[in-house]
Amino acid sequence: MTYVVTDNCRGCRYTECVTVCPVECFHVDDAMTYIDPENCIDCGGCAPACPVGAIEPDYRLAADKKYWIDVNRKRATETPVISARLPALPGADERRRALGR
Amino acid sequence: MTGSVANENRIAVVGSGPSGFYTTEALLRSGVPLTVDMFERLPVPYGLVRFGVAPDHPKLKQVTTAFDRIATMPGFRFIGGVTIGDDVSIDELRKAYDAVVLATGAELSRALDIPGEALPGSHTAGDFVAWYNGHPQFADLRIDLHHETAIVIGHGNVALDVARILAKTADELRRTDIARHALEALAESRIREIHVVGRSGPAQTRFTAKELRDFLELNTCDTCVDMRNVSSDEFEPPSPDDPELTEKLSLLRAFSQAAVTKPRRCVLRFRLSPVALRGRDRLEAIAFKQESGAVEDIACGLSLSSVGRKTTPVAGVPYDAHRGVHANIDGRVAADGSVIEGLYVCGWSKRGPNGTIGTNRGCGIATAEAVLADITHRRPRSDTPDALLARLTGRGARIVSYPDWATIDAAEKRRGAALGKPREKFVTIPDMLAAVRA
Numbered sequence: 001m002t003y004v005v006t007d008n009c010r011g012c013r014y015t016e017c018v019t020v021c022p023v024e025c026f027h028v029d030d031a032m033t034y035i036d037p038e039n040c041i042d043c044g045g046c047a048p049a050c051p052v053g054a055i056e057p058d059y060r061l062a063a064d065k066k067y068w069i070d071v072n073r074k075r076a077t078e079t080p081v082i083s084a085r086l087p088a089l090p091g092a093d094e095r096r097r098a099l100g101r
Numbered sequence: 102m103t104g105s106v107a108n109e110n111r112i113a114v115v116g117s118g119p120s121g122f123y124t125t126e127a128l129l130r131s132g133v134p135l136t137v138d139m140f141e142r143l144p145v146p147y148g149l150v151r152f153g154v155a156p157d158h159p160k161l162k163q164v165t166t167a168f169d170r171i172a173t174m175p176g177f178r179f180i181g182g183v184t185i186g187d188d189v190s191i192d193e194l195r196k197a198y199d200a201v202v203l204a205t206g207a208e209l210s211r212a213l214d215i216p217g218e219a220l221p222g223s224h225t226a227g228d229f230v231a232w233y234n235g236h237p238q239f240a241d242l243r244i245d246l247h248h249e250t251a252i253v254i255g256h257g258n259v260a261l262d263v264a265r266i267l268a269k270t271a272d273e274l275r276r277t278d279i280a281r282h283a284l285e286a287l288a289e290s291r292i293r294e295i296h297v298v299g300r301s302g303p304a305q306t307r308f309t310a311k312e313l314r315d316f317l318e319l320n321t322c323d324t325c326v327d328m329r330n331v332s333s334d335e336f337e338p339p340s341p342d343d344p345e346l347t348e349k350l351s352l353l354r355a356f357s358q359a360a361v362t363k364p365r366r367c368v369l370r371f372r373l374s375p376v377a378l379r380g381r382d383r384l385e386a387i388a389f390k391q392e393s394g395a396v397e398d399i400a401c402g403l404s405l406s407s408v409g410r411k412t413t414p415v416a417g418v419p420y421d422a423h424r425g426v427h428a429n430i431d432g433r434v435a436a437d438g439s440v441i442e443g444l445y446v447c448g449w450s451k452r453g454p455n456g457t458i459g460t461n462r463g464c465g466i467a468t469a470e471a472v473l474a475d476i477t478h479r480r481p482r483s484d485t486p487d488a489l490l491a492r493l494t495g496r497g498a499r500i501v502s503y504p505d506w507a508t509i510d511a512a513e514k515r516r517g518a519a520l521g522k523p524r525e526k527f528v529t530i531p532d533m534l535a536a537v538r539a
């Protein structure tokens with residue numbers, strides 16, 4: 001089992017998730033964050049911390065979101081770890097509103 | 102040990118649970134020249150990760166590798182076996198350090214404050230957890246499992262932890278790091294029925310879906326919902342946008358419909374408030390009030406109340422009795438609204454007992470920021486850490502270092518390997534210290 005970041009994170013990237021991860025699982029690129037499944041200890045802390053509901057445990061992903069498991073696994077190997085909060089991307093607040101959060 | 106730079110800030114962190122480690126990490130990563138001495142009452146680190154987190158959740162315990170990594174950062178020192186407020190007063194500590202950060206957790210279980218709580222057979226979940234996890238202060242607690250029925254009061258994750266441990270067979274626990282005395286007692290357990298009783302409804306439960314899912318996988322215990330006081334509509338999720346609550350309610354619905362075939366049963370009960378524990382010489386039943394006002398007695402021989410915790414006050418530190426934490430304003434200890442210079446708090450002793458392990462990381466980072474913001478205009482110290490430690494040793498303290506802990510750790514793992522367990526904990530302080538000398 002692992003936790004997985006999905007498309008709601010795209011273009012938003014409030015990094016609330018990052019500071020609550022006890023083992024620094026989060027990786028980041030220009031678009032969004034990814035969880036390294038090899039490191040994740042399933043504490044479940046990040047999912048409620050994300051203001052746009054982008055994070056789910058793998059087993060709870062809808063069928064059309066399951067591919068994010070592989071995306072997280074792959075991108076985590078290609079991107080740097082992020083251990084502190086970043087400023088939200090420009091437009092993040094609008095996106096948050098658009099998602100109804 | 103670090104060579105001392107004249108201008109270096111010396112910081113004491115009190116407590117080696119998650120919040121102590123994450124505050125330390127944020128301080129040592131800041132780039133400000135400083136060292137951290139982490140004081141811990143016990144000879145062993147990790148706080149509730151060692152003595153709280155359930156033995157059958159080994160993956161979560163891997164978080165200790167993050168703590169061990171923090172402990173290798175230059176400027177860090179572990180000072181185990183020293184109780185602040187007892188072996189050293191808070192004033193003595195503040196004289197020797199530029200800043201003191203309390204990370205002492207929430208060690209006291211909250212009482213129900215109803216008649217009969219002192220009856221034999223009545224315990225707090227906190228004591229039961231500390232017992233099965235081999236906390237030295239609780240290793241010789243007597244938990245009498247020779248009864249058919251146990252009642253767990255509360256609907257949080259700790260309630261589910263203790264119910265699940267009671268529901269498991271010795272074979273399901275044998276390969277965990279559960280303390281030997283607890284495994285032996287649980288192997289002889291006669292508990293057949295475990296009631297997990299909350300005072301509100303299914304949607305108000307504080308436990309998480311992930312913890313409830315564990316109940317799908319018990320070898321000899323069925324989980325069911327007692328539908329008195331609950332209607333099946335309540336399992337309908339109020340909003341599709343809350344996958345966590347949706348999953349929790351659908352699990353509860355499944356439990357309410359499941360066939361009961363296994364020898365043990367775990368029964369979830371709702372909307373019952375405890376009013377008294379009854380019994381002549383020992384616990385015989387717990388009386389609960391329903392929302393209608395009617396009182397129902399549930400017979401039982403063991404009660405574990407799991408209704409929260411509070412911080413142990415430290416002599417000389419103002420206490421917020423209402424919240425059950427060291428009185429503080431955003432991590433700065435404060436008496437009657439005015440901040441006490443150089444004294445800080447983080448983790449459960451700052452926020453109270455909520456959140457996951459990682460919540461203490463964000464919390465520790467915030468406290469470290471407060472320490473660093475203030476440290477530029479610090480007051481001069483009248484004492485030094487090394488003089489303090491020398492006095493402590495002179496008073497007979499047996500100080501345990503991180504390398505000493507590594508020796509204890511290795512010995513526990515060796516003992517465990519022989520039994521097919523990840524470790525067999527030492528459950529007394531003399532045994533821990535003997536392992537260092539061995």
Ligand SMILES: Cc1cc2nc3c(=O)[nH]c(=O)nc-3n(C[C@H](O)[C@H](O)[C@H](O)COP(=O)(O)OP(=O)(O)OC[C@H]3O[C@@H](n4cnc5c(N)ncnc54)[C@H](O)[C@@H]3O)c2cc1C
Nearest residue numbers: 116118119120142148149153184185205206448449457458
């Ligand atoms: C039963 C239980 C199970 C849990 N399971 C999980 C879980 O599965 N997942 C999860 O995410 N979270 C879990 N938690 C929550 C998690 O354990 C806490 O969030 C976390 O441990 C709080 O960290 P802390 O550093 O504030 O306190 P603690 O971990 O309690 O650490 C406090 C430390 O301070 C020391 N200390 C206290 N007073 C003094 C003193 N005067 N002098 C010196 N040292 C002192 C104590 O010995 C202890 O080592 C659980 C909690 C409990 C109670």
Ligand SMILES: NC(=O)c1ccc[n+]([C@@H]2O[C@H](COP(=O)([O-])OP(=O)(O)OC[C@H]3O[C@@H](n4cnc5c(N)ncnc54)[C@H](OP(=O)(O)O)[C@@H]3O)[C@@H](O)[C@H]2O)c1
Nearest residue numbers: 213255256257258259260300301307407408409454455456
């Ligand atoms: N696996 C994990 O992730 C894990 C495991 C263990 C602990 N933890 C975390 O550790 C923290 C502490 O957990 P916890 O279970 O001790 O606390 P909790 O989640 O706050 O639950 C406390 C429970 O006690 C009930 N309660 C309080 N006072 C009561 C009273 N007088 N009579 C009857 N019921 C009463 C509360 O009911 P009301 O809601 O009605 O007040 C609630 O159901 C939580 O954040 C928890 O998630 C996590």
Ligand code: SF4
Nearest residue numbers: 009013014016017050
């Ligand atoms: S908090 Fe949510 S939206 Fe923000 S970076 Fe993390 S996963 Fe993405």
Ligand code: SF4
Nearest residue numbers: 021040041043044046
């Ligand atoms: S579940 Fe816990 S360990 Fe895994 S990514 Fe989220 S916060 Fe980190």
